[in-house]
Amino acid sequence: MKMFKVHTINRHRQEIDGKGITTLIGLAGCPLQCEYCINKDVLNFHPVKEYTETELMSIIMIDWCYFIASGGGVTFGGGEPLLQSEMILKFMDILPENIKVNIETSLNCDNEFVKHVIRYADEIFIDIKSMNGDIYRKYTGKCNDITKRWLEYIVAHKLQDKCVIRIPRIYNYTSEEDIEYSIRCIRRMGFERIGRLDYIIDIEE
């Protein structure tokens, strides 16, 4: 029987991963090897707790009154949550309709359930790192063809309104020109909701 592989569950997050009060479920595993990853221990699926979709729902429903009051819900992050797309769909299937489901992803994942998660999630936060393929490969160890393909899929199915594209400033990897280039590419594709952020890293002096 398939189970969620969960690394952390973080409650009472306010307006960070979506509207209202949300519970962040950090799923284990990620195809990328980002140098400044803040969750490096999720890469190898260890340590994790395993839950069925019903068990996970009964855990997060402890905050049901806040979800109802604030229009919030559950955000799947990680790691890369789309690696467990099938489980996310099973979870969404049994979750009450007025509780939102958001996804925080790099979109660098391909399986038969990803497109359904993209279609049925309420909001998707996409960290694209950089639209420059060389910078992307240097920082993450993988190419960004799959990410680009899913961005095109989202545009083709007119799902841009629920997507927020996050473009980070990555110390030693992206300059201001690189960030502007990524913003131009994303705008040209048809996305309007674009946010910039800084990766916070500890620099030992």
Place this chain on the structure above:
Amino acid sequence: MINNDYGTQKVEFDTHKRKCEELRKIRMQMARTLGVPELVRDEPCNYSGQCHGTCPACYMEEKALMDRIYELLKSGVVLTIKGSEFEKESETMLPPAKPPIIYNPPIPPMPPIVQGLIRPLPPDGFETPAFPTPPIPEPEKKKRGIFDKIKKEK
């Protein structure tokens, strides 16, 4: 970078106290909307020990509010969210609440002080609650039917 355990703990303490107060204000707003303002404490929490921004006392208030929402949904009152506010759909009188149950849970004990430093908080993840989760009301149980839709498309 200087690692000051006490400094780090103090920042976390302030963050969690702030979270506690913000959640209490949300509960107060909900309680007023639901017609049961007595279910939530009027004043900020005066517990000075460590917590994650929530505790058994907070949970008891949440449970009381969930019971009240459950009661209203069962009696047919429609509750909707408009924008970021939580409102009743109409201004009709709410059915009277059952007599409120006063919860007096024990306050969690302060962890012992070790070598002049406060013992670190457990990781800010989720600790399996000792409390049962509330039942989901019938009107809320409607499934999204995602897998049915996927099968139809195939």
